[in-house]
Amino acid sequence: MHELSVTRFIDAPPEKVWDVMVNRMEEWWCPKPWRAEFDRLERRPGGVSNCTMYGPDGEVHSHPGTVLAWDEGHRFASTDAIVGDLEPAGPFMIGIWSIEPEGSGTRYTASARHWKEEDSKRHEEMGFTEGWGACADQLKALCEAA
Incomplete structure (x- = not known):
């Protein structure tokens, strides 16, 4: 296994962090000035996920995938190896x-x-x-805001 990761301490209770993580994803999911739109996110193992990222110069990147794990209040995971209705794709990663x-x-x-x-x-x-560090910092700022 080949893993990359970022971590942050967030000065907020886990319940608040989870709420922001899953209910305000579009506000922290990609580094600004990029923005993310989730047109589909089925919050369950096997669920379909589709996020489109929009860049400041008109870039558009679609990121379809499948939710592998959804452990309420703790973690979620997805992959781009399976898209749509269980269609294989060129696997790149599992995100957790x-x-x-x-x-x-x-x-x-x-x-x-x-x-x-x-x-x-x-x-x-x-x-x-x-990039993922910037997203973590954006999440941290949202969670720590009064």
């Missing part, structure tokens, strides 16, 4: 977003697991640490 209580707040971790080392390296070269 999780939270755990930590002291007076919450530990947030986002991970990307890849089948091949070259895919993991390519993802890192695409700016994984900066």
Whole structure:
């Protein structure tokens, strides 16, 4: 397994972090000035997910996938290896977003697991640490806002 991850301590209770994570996804899911729109997200294992990201210069990237895990209040995971009605796709990664209580707040971790080392390296070269880190910072700011 080839994994990349980012983590942040969020000074907010896990219940609040989970609520923001799953109910305000479009506000933190991709680094600004990009924006994300989920036109479908079935919150259950086997559910369909489709997110489209829009860039500041007119870029449009569709990200279809399948929800692999939805553990309410704890974590969710999805993959781009299966899309639509159980259609195989060129697998790139499994994404896992999780939270755990930590002291007076919450530990947030986002991970990307890849089948091949070259895919993991390519993802890192695409700016994984900066991009997913920016998303984590956006989530943190939303959760810590009064």
